[in-house]
Amino acid sequence: xxxxxxxxxxxxxxxxxxxxxxxxxxxxxxxxxxxxxxxxxxxxxxxxxxxxxxxxxxxxxxxxxxxxxxxxxxxxxxxxxxxxxxxxxxxxxxxxxxxxxxxxxxxxxxxxxxxxxxxxxxxxxxxxxxxxxxxxxxxxxxxxxxxxxxxxxx
Amino acid sequence: xxxxxxxxxxxxxxxxxxxxxxxxxxxxxxxxxxxxxxxxxxxxxxxxxxxxxxxxxxxxxxxxxxxxxxxxxxxxxxxxxxxxxxxxxxxxxxxxxxxxxxxxxxxxxxxxxxxxxxxxxxxxxxxxxxxxxxxxxxxxxxxxxxxxxxxxxx
DNA sequence: ACCTTTCACATAGCATGCTATGCAATTTGT
DNA sequence: ACAAATTGCATAGCATGCTATGTGAAAGGT
Numbered sequence: 001x002x003x004x005x006x007x008x009x010x011x012x013x014x015x016x017x018x019x020x021x022x023x024x025x026x027x028x029x030x031x032x033x034x035x036x037x038x039x040x041x042x043x044x045x046x047x048x049x050x051x052x053x054x055x056x057x058x059x060x061x062x063x064x065x066x067x068x069x070x071x072x073x074x075x076x077x078x079x080x081x082x083x084x085x086x087x088x089x090x091x092x093x094x095x096x097x098x099x100x101x102x103x104x105x106x107x108x109x110x111x112x113x114x115x116x117x118x119x120x121x122x123x124x125x126x127x128x129x130x131x132x133x134x135x136x137x138x139x140x141x142x143x144x145x146x147x148x149x150x151x152x153x154x
Numbered sequence: 155x156x157x158x159x160x161x162x163x164x165x166x167x168x169x170x171x172x173x174x175x176x177x178x179x180x181x182x183x184x185x186x187x188x189x190x191x192x193x194x195x196x197x198x199x200x201x202x203x204x205x206x207x208x209x210x211x212x213x214x215x216x217x218x219x220x221x222x223x224x225x226x227x228x229x230x231x232x233x234x235x236x237x238x239x240x241x242x243x244x245x246x247x248x249x250x251x252x253x254x255x256x257x258x259x260x261x262x263x264x265x266x267x268x269x270x271x272x273x274x275x276x277x278x279x280x281x282x283x284x285x286x287x288x289x290x291x292x293x294x295x296x297x298x299x300x301x302x303x304x305x306x307x308x
Numbered sequence: 309a310c311c312t313t314t315c316a317c318a319t320a321g322c323a324t325g326c327t328a329t330g331c332a333a334t335t336t337g338t
Numbered sequence: 339a340c341a342a343a344t345t346g347c348a349t350a351g352c353a354t355g356c357t358a359t360g361t362g363a364a365a366g367g368t
Contacts, residue, residue: 015274015277015289024354030170045171049165122300127295131292139172145279146183211317222357223317223318224319229353249364
């Protein structure tokens with residue numbers, strides 16, 4: 001019985017492991033920068049959509065940000081608690097609750113986006129424009145591969 | 155007052171946003187494959203180290219996997235609860251508790267690593283070997299940039 | 309020896325993400 | 339018109355990750 005198999009799994013070259021590590025670091029760096037604004041990463045992500053399109057429903061956000069409905073419901077509850085959004089029942093569909101930004105949330109756009117750009121610069125700082133584009137494109141392709149769950153798995 | 159600024163933050167081209175999205179998809183795909191084995195993603199990550207080096211301490215794992223000590227403590231508690239590890243107090247240092255795999259955990263190595271490889275293949279399926287290496291290297295560089303928090307920020 | 313500092317770990321509290329489930333409102337099929 | 343299916347959202351329960359804090363054991367300085 002061989003304890004170290006012929007083809008050992010090397011986590012330092014595993015896309016999944018590295019993706020997790022990178023995402024944790026991004027979240028930490030972002031969080032420490034937007035915490036002074038009273039924001040957390042998932043709230044910032046949600047605001048990115050609401051800053052460009054106010055009055056969306058929860059299911060709109062679920063679709064655009066590709067998170068589960070329950071996750072978004074909880075994030076929105078915390079944002080309402082923190083005075084970032086208001087939820088008003090849709091006039092035509094009593095099930096839906098449209099989401100509107102408060103003045104406070106609108107005011108946070110610039111500093112928060114700057115913080116995020118800063119973190120991106122920190123990650124990509126050592127790369128030229130070509131390398132950055134290649135990395136972004138590569139991640140986007142990986143996302144596509146992972147999304148087509150049922151599709152042909154090579 | 156311009157509601158849509160000249161340089162809008164495009165989340166679909168933001169490394170941080172994409173990193174988060176990719177990591178969530180990786181975790182989902184991995185989890186659905188290793189759940190039948192009774193494993194969760196962070197447990198698998200921890201096992202990757204323990205499979206190659208049994209008898210580590212909690213702080214060894216913290217250092218190798220770059221997670222916070224409290225995070226690792228909780229993950230190890232769940233792994234102990236689930237019969238994957240045993241913790242025995244170090245003979246020479248009464249503070250440390252060395253971590254040993256159970257037979258059950260040892261038996262899970264092959265199927266779990268195969269599941270992870272399958273997910274990696276799913277993500278990288280459309281790329282040739284060069285493209286895969288470039289993506290892995292790019293992520294590794296981003297990780298380095300994000301880790302040197304205090305270092306020169308461009 | 310003794311006091312301070314450091315180290316290894318545990319715990320509390322919170323945010324984010326998931327699955328599973330439930331409920332009420334709308335839509336659909338007949 | 340009405341039963342069945344679908345839709346929009348809430349909640350419970352859990353895993354993973356963080357910061358902050360506490361505790362007991364070991365190490366170091368005097």
